[in-house]
Amino acid sequence: MDLDLILRVYPFFLEAALVTIQLSVLTCILGLACGALGASMRLSRHAPLRWLAAGYVSVFRGTPALIQVFILYFGGPQIGIQLDAFAAGTIALGVNIGAYMTETIRGAIVSVDRGQTEAARTLGMSRSETMRKVVLPQAARLMIRPLGVNINALIKGTALVAPISVVELTYTAQRFIGSTYKPFEMFLLSGLLYMAIIYVAGQGINWLDRRARIT
Amino acid sequence: MGLDFTVVPDYFGVLAMGAVWTIAITVCAGVLSFFGGIVFAVSALYGHWSVRLPVRAFAWLFMGTPLLLQLFLIYFGLIQIGIDLPAFVAGVIGLGLHFAVYNSELIQASILAVDKGQYEGARTLGLSRGQTLRRIVIPQAVRAVIPPMGNNMIALLKDSALVSVIGVMELTLAAQQAISRTYRPFEFYLAAAFCYYVVNLALEAGLRHVERRIAASR
Numbered sequence: 001m002d003l004d005l006i007l008r009v010y011p012f013f014l015e016a017a018l019v020t021i022q023l024s025v026l027t028c029i030l031g032l033a034c035g036a037l038g039a040s041m042r043l044s045r046h047a048p049l050r051w052l053a054a055g056y057v058s059v060f061r062g063t064p065a066l067i068q069v070f071i072l073y074f075g076g077p078q079i080g081i082q083l084d085a086f087a088a089g090t091i092a093l094g095v096n097i098g099a100y101m102t103e104t105i106r107g108a109i110v111s112v113d114r115g116q117t118e119a120a121r122t123l124g125m126s127r128s129e130t131m132r133k134v135v136l137p138q139a140a141r142l143m144i145r146p147l148g149v150n151i152n153a154l155i156k157g158t159a160l161v162a163p164i165s166v167v168e169l170t171y172t173a174q175r176f177i178g179s180t181y182k183p184f185e186m187f188l189l190s191g192l193l194y195m196a197i198i199y200v201a202g203q204g205i206n207w208l209d210r211r212a213r214i215t
Numbered sequence: 216m217g218l219d220f221t222v223v224p225d226y227f228g229v230l231a232m233g234a235v236w237t238i239a240i241t242v243c244a245g246v247l248s249f250f251g252g253i254v255f256a257v258s259a260l261y262g263h264w265s266v267r268l269p270v271r272a273f274a275w276l277f278m279g280t281p282l283l284l285q286l287f288l289i290y291f292g293l294i295q296i297g298i299d300l301p302a303f304v305a306g307v308i309g310l311g312l313h314f315a316v317y318n319s320e321l322i323q324a325s326i327l328a329v330d331k332g333q334y335e336g337a338r339t340l341g342l343s344r345g346q347t348l349r350r351i352v353i354p355q356a357v358r359a360v361i362p363p364m365g366n367n368m369i370a371l372l373k374d375s376a377l378v379s380v381i382g383v384m385e386l387t388l389a390a391q392q393a394i395s396r397t398y399r400p401f402e403f404y405l406a407a408a409f410c411y412y413v414v415n416l417a418l419e420a421g422l423r424h425v426e427r428r429i430a431a432s433r
Contacts, residue, residue, distance in 0.1 A: 059412065062373075062411070062412045062415045062416065063373065063408040063411045063412050063415070064373040064374070064375075064376035064377075064387070064408075064411055065373070066376045066377060066379075066387065067376055067387060067390075067404055067407055067408045067411065068408070070387075070400065070404045071400070071401060071404040071405060071408065074394070074400035074401070074404065075400040075401025075402075075404055075405070076401075078217070078218060078399070078400070078401040079218065079401065156279075156280065156281040156282070157281070158281075159281030159282070159283040159284055160281075160283065160377075162283060162380075163283075163380050169284075170281055170283050170284045170287070173284055173287060174287050177287055177291050181291075181295060182295075183287065183288050183291040183292040183295055184288065184292055184295075187280075187284060187285075187287070187288040187292075190280075190284060191276060191279065191280040191284060194279060194280050194281065194284070195276075195279035195280065198279055
């Protein structure tokens, strides 16, 4: 273990960790938006919307996220989408995790007891009122934990933008392994930073879950 | 530059070879992660502390870090300590260890959930501790978690794309090779995605079949 080296290079890793945090936050926001849209389409009354959302989930969950990043970043310019690596990575990863979040959110909504919907409708609430005032508030509580699992995966998934040269934690580790030949030290340094980020995100999820719980 | 998919069939052979290697990696890493998962689970639960603690630390480290980072560690780390493995083997070890940790978590929970009476019954019949684990507890525990381990296999298939980064010749790298000759990234990555999707559907169908068999044999 080369402590001197670690002390010399850690500022680069802290900077890279900031990029990983930015990637994680933006990917999470985009993923939640895609997930909410996807879930509402999956539960729509209109069959074509349901098929479209089912296709989205199946294709984006059925192919590697790395390939999705590559298609957008390297293939995008061919169809007139020119993005820098950070933007392409964020969008590709966000849409990818959105497919997983679609299923999470849908799962939470359908697991709200049917009687709730029936009772609200019987009381004269419209379909959208029932959804907004009765089903969603209950589903929101149920989806916090499983979304936390998605977010945990998403934070580790941000490493996939390293191959398109976004200077985040994994890319930085790779670069320093190449220049110092100390793979273990670099792994430990970046790994502990990843775990710190995941830990903080997990604490946030726990806090939300406690707040949302009905006591 | 527009799209032109007519170049894709020229590289059908390259992509097909890549797909075969992707399947080979998935199968090898899958087998490693299955048995590795059992070994990790048993040593994390029943090992001497000098085994248990390192295994738990390793699992903690591998659950909290990205697979890509682990692949770099294994590939460059092995070279550094003088073991120069082919990229394929390094990739299989990296993927296998990563998923072994996830399988181990499933198996540990499952071992603890096996009815205590099974254990007591076996011990009463004169089986040793090791025999009881090997013949009675582990078979039941592993069988119960085959469906979730199947989900890990599906994740493994998709994550096998990551070993292209350390130079393993599989589907993703095959597509990259075709791209470096034709400058058509969109077409070839899409073709590769299509191949992954098809293999993924086949794997899912296979796993559903296995799940039904297990459910029927209960």
